[in-house]
Amino acid sequence: MTSVLLVVSSADAWTLKDGTKHPTGFWASEFIHPHIVFSQAGYDITIATPGGIAPTVDEFSLALEMNNNDQSAIDEQRAYLAALGTKLTQPVRLEDVKADDYDAVYVSGGHGPMEDLAVNEKIGEIFTTLLLNQNKVVAAVCHGVGALLPxxxxxxxxxxxxxRIxxxxxxxETALGFGDKAPWxxxxRLRAAGADFFGGAAFGPHVIVDGNLVTGQNPASAQPSAEAVVKALSSVAAK
Structure with a gap:
């Protein structure tokens, strides 16, 4: 069975430029949509966080203004997260993961990764290991792409x-009000590191596939980026 490591931030706050802590966590749809896509594909999904800490959903991701003022969509997301039970509340410790056990790694977003995964050596090791194997896929969406940096x-x-990323x-980031507040x-940062960065229309779906690397721009890109992972793994299986 195809196995996917779904990595989620365990941070519940983001340290801003002035040192204040902004409440955050993982963006609900950027976890839920990939989880649904991978589940429907029949994959064995392992959810992991730094330290094995239960992840915190960013409540802003479940605000009406972030969900087209559709309360039913919010209720569905909360119900989906609750239904996962201990799979989400008792995730695997990222530090205990063996990269070779997985066919793909996908890092979900939210501002949480800016606090922990963007400086996490273990996720950096996992990405490096899987990237070298063209039969494996490495992927991330939104701020989760920051996990490529280490x-x-x-x-x-x-x-x-x-x-191409x-x-x-x-x-x-500026539109959300954090352009001048974020520490970086x-x-x-991706451009400075040497990425060939391409941004699409603000808040619209935008996915880039470069070999066995898949990245998505924002919440609207979560589902299509996960679908791109499934397509890439299907191509490997068909060889």
Missing amino acids: AKNVDGTWPFVGR TGFTNEE LLES
Whole structure:
């Protein structure tokens, strides 16, 4: 059975430029939509967080204004998360994961990854290991793309230099009111690291597939980026 490691931030706050803590966590739809896609594909899904800490959903992701003022959509998301029970509330410790046990790794978003996964050596190791195997897929969406940053080759270089990547853009961060508050901006940091960064229309679906690397820009890109992972793994299976 195809196995996917679904990585979620365990941070419940994001430290801003002025040192204040902004309540955050994982973005509901950026976890739920990929989980649904992978479940429907029949994959064995392992949910992991740094420290095995129960992840916190960002309540802003369940606000009416973030869900087209559709309370039923919010209720459905809360019900989906609750139905996962201990699979979500007692995740696997990321530190205990063996990269070779998985066919793909997917990092969901929310501002949480900016606090922990963007500086997490273990997720960097997992990305580096799987990226080297063209039969495996590495993927992330929105701020989860920040988890690519700690990846390192044996010689210390970044394995994603020159790769086509997308993620939450500076334009989108500014629109949310964090452009001048964030300690660093994801797009800027990825470009500085050597990524060939491409942003699509603000808050619209945008996915980039570069070899066995899949990245999605924002919440609207969660489902299509997960579908791109399934397509990539299906292509490998068909060989």
